[in-house]
Amino acid sequence: MTLVKVSSKGLITLPKKIRTDLGIHDGDYLTISSDKDRIIFRKAKIEIDYENPDDVWKNNAKNRLAHD
Incomplete structure (x- = not known):
């Protein structure tokens, strides 16, 4: 535990060992969620989508993350 x-x-800063271990x-x-007294990062x-400008796929990705 850190x-x-x-x-x-x-x-917060994610410790280097955790970043390295998880790639x-x-x-x-x-993504971040909570469960009672825990914070869960994934x-x-x-x-x-390479056919659309960067801002289009970034907004789409944010919307998808919000609904997952």
Whole structure:
């Protein structure tokens, strides 16, 4: 178990060992949910639609994450 501190803006830093173990890289998306007294992070899988501009697929991905 690792202790992390929440900043005044609500930010935390994921420890390097956890990022490495889970293959989380700069720019990756995570989903977050809660269950009683737990916070659950999961690496998100985002499909890119190469036929649409970047802002279109990013908005679509955000909408899909909000509904998963």
